[in-house]
Amino acid sequence: MTLSILYRGVLSSCNYDCTYCPFAKRKDTRATMATDKQQVERFVAFIQQHQSVPxxxxxxxxxxxxxxxxEGLIRKHYQQAMVELSNMPNVQKVAIQTNLSCTLTWLQKANKDKIALWATWHPGQVDRETFLNKCRQLDALGVMYSVGIVGFKETIEEIETMRTLLPKERYLWVNALKKQADYYNETERKRLIAVDPYVPYNMVYHESRGKACRTGHTVISVDGDGNIFRCHFIKEKLGNLYEDALDGILQPRTCTNDTCGCHIGYVHMNELNLYNVFKGRELERVEE
Ligand code: SF4
Ligand code: SF4
Structure with a gap:
């Protein structure tokens, strides 16, 4: 069995300044950064320690x-963790969400067959050519990645332009705005679907209560202390990665939330069959 672990530590700072984001230009204290580093290293060590155990x-x-x-990848300890994990035989895949502002040379040491980036372009923060240049560097390095953009109405033209400039085979996903019902008119909807055929899945909150979801069974969320939750959206602690056997924890479950609206959650809902779309690359959101 393969266990997917979504890791989210205490880091909550970013070098970008997206107007809609609570982490924009936020700085973590030195103490928080030190804690984050120590916790990431502990997590990597845990995975390392379990590679000789079949x-x-x-x-x-x-x-x-x-x-x-x-943003984690501007920190050396995340780069180091990615490289180390990608080189472990018991790790099938290591991926991270990033704004791709970091340098990329560190990726040379990674196992390119196993490392992947979920890269989001923020048009208000970095110009198109700079972002595309980073994508070309990833192509040259042979690193797998998806590109995503937040689907503000006023950004649709930029999204379409980016689609024409990325290689055809590179999946460009759109994170849809959905808090306001009917945010998109029919034309805008069609334009976004022309870019990302799977954006309709992201335009709705999926009714999920009582429905089967792989989280809590083959997918878990872990925080910096090792506390295990089934996903990022249900804060009922299931145990601790460093203290508890996974036996009594991992089991098939149904969702206890009314809805699920983020790719990192609903992609694991059985009834949506999105594993058939992403074919093992559901974490980094790379469509095959
Ligand atoms: S890059 Fe991401 S984390 Fe940073 S400010 Fe923008 S949305 Fe927030
Ligand atoms: S459907 Fe979403 S909210 Fe419900 S358990 Fe799965 S990931 Fe969590």
Whole structure:
């Protein structure tokens, strides 16, 4: 069995200044950064320690997805963690959400077959050519990545332009705005679907209560202290990665929330069949 772990530590700072984001230009204290580093290193060590053990409670491989509040990859300890994890035989995949503002040379040391980036372009923060240049560097390095953009109405033209400039095979996803019902008119909707055929999944809050979801069974969320939750959206603690056997924790479950609206959550809902779309690359959101 492969266990996907979504890791989110205490880091909550970013070098960008997106107007809609609570982490914009936020700075973590030195103490918080030191804690984050120590916790990430502990997590990597845990995965490392379990690579010579063929099974821990039925788990043979890990897929790791760092989903930090803010930007992690401008910090050396996340770069180091990505490189180390990608080189472990018991790790199938290590991915991270990033604004791609970091340098990329550190990726040379990573196992390119296992590392992947969920890269979001923020048009108000960095110009198109600078972002595209980073994508070209990833192509040259042979690193897998998806590109995403937040689908503000006023950004649709930029999204369409980016689609024409990225290689055809590179999936460009759109995170839809959905708090306001009917935010998009029919024309805008069609324009976004022309870019991202899977954006309709992101335009709705999926009714999820009582429905089967792989989180809590083959997918878990872990914080810096090792506390285990089934996903980032249900804060009922299931146990602790460093203290508890996973036996009694990992089991098929149904959702206890009314709805699920983020890719990192609903992609694991059984009825949406999105594993058939992403074919093992559901964490980094790379469509095959
Ligand atoms: S890049 Fe991401 S984390 Fe940073 S300010 Fe923008 S939305 Fe927030
Ligand atoms: S459907 Fe979403 S909210 Fe519900 S358990 Fe799955 S990931 Fe969590």
């Amino acid at each position: 099974h821990i409670n039925g788990v043979e491989h890990f897929k790791i997805f760092f989903t930090p509040w803010g």
